[in-house]
Amino acid sequence: MTTTADIEGAEQAAADRTPDLLYTETETELRDSVRSLLAARCRPEDVLPRADATGDTVGGDTQLWQALAADLGCAGLLVPEDDDGAGATFREAATVAEELGRSVAPVPYLGSAIVATMALLSAGAHQQLPELARGDVTAALAAGFATAPGDEFPRTARLSGPRSGDSHGGARLRGEVRGVADALDADLLLVPADGVPHALYLVGARTEGVHRTPVSSLDMTRPLCDIEFTDAEARLVASGPAADQAFQLALLAAAAGLAAEQLGVAEKCLEMTVAYVKERRQFARPVGSFQGLKHRLADLWVSITQARAAARYAAACLAEGNDDTPVAVALAKAHCGDVAVHAAEECVQMHGGIGFTWEHPAHLYLKRAKADSIGFGTADHHRAALAALVNLPGA
Amino acid sequence: MLTPADIQGKVKEFLAAHDPNTTERLEFLRARYDAGLAWVHYPEGRGGLGAPRALQTVTDQAFRAAGAPDNDPANNVIGLGMAAPTILTFGSAEQQERWLRPLWTGEEIWCQLFSEPGAGSDLASLATRAVRDGDDWILNGQKVWTSLAHQARWAILVARTDPSVPKHQGLSYFVCDMTGPGVDVRPLRQLTGEAEFNEVFLTDVRIPDSARIGQVGDGWKVAQGTLMNERVAIGGAGMPREGGMIGLVARTWREHPERRSPGLHDRLLRLWADAEVARLASLRLRQQLAAGQPGPEGSAAKVTFARLNQEISGLDVELAGADGLRYGDWSMRRPAHAEFLGRDPGFRYLRAKGNSIEGGTSEVLRNIIAERVLGLPSEPRVDKDVPWKDLPR
Numbered sequence: 001m002t003t004t005a006d007i008e009g010a011e012q013a014a015a016d017r018t019p020d021l022l023y024t025e026t027e028t029e030l031r032d033s034v035r036s037l038l039a040a041r042c043r044p045e046d047v048l049p050r051a052d053a054t055g056d057t058v059g060g061d062t063q064l065w066q067a068l069a070a071d072l073g074c075a076g077l078l079v080p081e082d083d084d085g086a087g088a089t090f091r092e093a094a095t096v097a098e099e100l101g102r103s104v105a106p107v108p109y110l111g112s113a114i115v116a117t118m119a120l121l122s123a124g125a126h127q128q129l130p131e132l133a134r135g136d137v138t139a140a141l142a143a144g145f146a147t148a149p150g151d152e153f154p155r156t157a158r159l160s161g162p163r164s165g166d167s168h169g170g171a172r173l174r175g176e177v178r179g180v181a182d183a184l185d186a187d188l189l190l191v192p193a194d195g196v197p198h199a200l201y202l203v204g205a206r207t208e209g210v211h212r213t214p215v216s217s218l219d220m221t222r223p224l225c226d227i228e229f230t231d232a233e234a235r236l237v238a239s240g241p242a243a244d245q246a247f248q249l250a251l252l253a254a255a256a257g258l259a260a261e262q263l264g265v266a267e268k269c270l271e272m273t274v275a276y277v278k279e280r281r282q283f284a285r286p287v288g289s290f291q292g293l294k295h296r297l298a299d300l301w302v303s304i305t306q307a308r309a310a311a312r313y314a315a316a317c318l319a320e321g322n323d324d325t326p327v328a329v330a331l332a333k334a335h336c337g338d339v340a341v342h343a344a345e346e347c348v349q350m351h352g353g354i355g356f357t358w359e360h361p362a363h364l365y366l367k368r369a370k371a372d373s374i375g376f377g378t379a380d381h382h383r384a385a386l387a388a389l390v391n392l393p394g395a
Numbered sequence: 396m397l398t399p400a401d402i403q404g405k406v407k408e409f410l411a412a413h414d415p416n417t418t419e420r421l422e423f424l425r426a427r428y429d430a431g432l433a434w435v436h437y438p439e440g441r442g443g444l445g446a447p448r449a450l451q452t453v454t455d456q457a458f459r460a461a462g463a464p465d466n467d468p469a470n471n472v473i474g475l476g477m478a479a480p481t482i483l484t485f486g487s488a489e490q491q492e493r494w495l496r497p498l499w500t501g502e503e504i505w506c507q508l509f510s511e512p513g514a515g516s517d518l519a520s521l522a523t524r525a526v527r528d529g530d531d532w533i534l535n536g537q538k539v540w541t542s543l544a545h546q547a548r549w550a551i552l553v554a555r556t557d558p559s560v561p562k563h564q565g566l567s568y569f570v571c572d573m574t575g576p577g578v579d580v581r582p583l584r585q586l587t588g589e590a591e592f593n594e595v596f597l598t599d600v601r602i603p604d605s606a607r608i609g610q611v612g613d614g615w616k617v618a619q620g621t622l623m624n625e626r627v628a629i630g631g632a633g634m635p636r637e638g639g640m641i642g643l644v645a646r647t648w649r650e651h652p653e654r655r656s657p658g659l660h661d662r663l664l665r666l667w668a669d670a671e672v673a674r675l676a677s678l679r680l681r682q683q684l685a686a687g688q689p690g691p692e693g694s695a696a697k698v699t700f701a702r703l704n705q706e707i708s709g710l711d712v713e714l715a716g717a718d719g720l721r722y723g724d725w726s727m728r729r730p731a732h733a734e735f736l737g738r739d740p741g742f743r744y745l746r747a748k749g750n751s752i753e754g755g756t757s758e759v760l761r762n763i764i765a766e767r768v769l770g771l772p773s774e775p776r777v778d779k780d781v782p783w784k785d786l787p788r
Contacts, residue, residue, distance in 0.1 A: 298768075305692050307672075309678070310672045310675060335672050
């Protein structure tokens, strides 16, 4: 029989095992400095022109990236101090992602400072880390934005060399990778490629045989590109199981980072909407005094408090190498993705006509939220992953 | 400030002087109260040590580890969760002296006489009258949804002492002797078949003025304090993964592959994820409280808990298939305390319907979140400045 004491003991044990889900003082300070930078340099009117950019104008805000990466040191948060980084943990990295989500910031933070950095760290490839940490160069994992944790190692690029005259350990790659995020302005590409064994290679993005084509993307604040490799020169980073491990860890970090970003998107959408409905008057009342809107906003606030716990838990698990990381990440990405989309949709609806215009920034958030919900695995994908992880098999 | 080690030392010292194996249970509990080891965050002389709230768990663990008897908190939830903090905040020294110790030890059970047939969500419109008569008040009215009334020695009660002022201003807060003349407790049967609650009829009940808590006319303010505690009590608990209702459904799912379908699987996964996220949010809320950062997240936890319990128990019944058509027992029982996880899926499904009504309906909680957390304007209020006696009823 289960006694009250057993239940209380179990409750206590659960509480003891749970990592800190709050924000530490360091995290709060970091958040504040990123937030003030973005308030000055990444206002809606700064981002809006990118939403219909074409040709050479497509891409990230390089000046903003310099300020974020070099001045605030955000590019090197996950890089160890020995490699000129900040030696921080995934908790701090996720805190920054939240802020960038709040401003739909067009910078390659997720792709370079989180995904590519985690892959290089896992592969033990430290050579590039100092320049990445300084923000002098950015790197991207050459895998489609929709690639999810648990997906098979990609086979769309394959080994086609070396050629005679290539340096020792050099290789050549051929193939095409479609819909890659944060790769358009990247200097380095980390390419998963087929071969015996399959492996991760490093390719200079501006070398011969690499051709990038911008994609007219649903979310132009994080534009995608297609990359074609035509016997491009490559250097081996990790092969076989080590490559699999680096690839999977990068994807877990990607999904957790994106969950944090989605939390930021949702928070900002709620804030904008609450401010607007307090001010907008119809029927001689602020529309925010109507219960039909109030209850929906209250529900949104409730789901955001839940999303914060999920996102923080995933970040904390990654930070401490917790065994529960795969569950935590699947949970966070499934939950925060739905919340962000819901928040952005409510934001458009409750702004009424103005929310449907190009001029108002609501659509930037809607597009970011919807694209993020597919990025690094849909909610459905992550729930299916949970089914396997927690032993709830399908029919 | 006291540390966990200090507390453990004090418990050890206490246990050396009071062997739990040879000391009579009540005597042990009274001594524990007097030693300040009951609720350690209460002040000295009131069963506590003025310690941080977080040290309570350490204290309880230390006593549990020694096999000491506890005060059976599940049997006195209203007393411990609502009456005690109210008496501590608003009660006089004499009142604290009289009521807190037997409340903590469980010698005296408490109940709450707030809701009325005509005053549910709009509690401030309540109509039970208290009329001054010398040193006493004479009460007449009807209260409802009172759990534990049939076992309680005392009740916290709100009554109208002045009908000529607007509704929030004319209320006062009392402690009512449930064994006194004129208090008639009748079971209130709910849709599960059980009578977990009661109706309480008050006919010329005399309450001494010394049993009033707070000033005459301050009843609303005092009651607000009580209700805040109620929501923290309902929403703030932590538990292990699959520790709640979702664990029961997950077990059924694992044990009965023949009942699985793609549609049910999708619902199960969504609810499992929601329940796990809600659990993490509760743990986060605990961490906030322990760090001295209480936030409005308690109301979020309560709204979520109600929705999840209802949806999960609904799935539970469907997952039972043909067995879901059978219901254990419709006889009118009077359980000692609310049971959300016990009995069969049908019972849990029906009982969960109360979760979004009791302790503040989910709709009222959404109003509170919208107005107090998000700062949205209130709906136009027609009853705010009208004397209670002139309100349409």
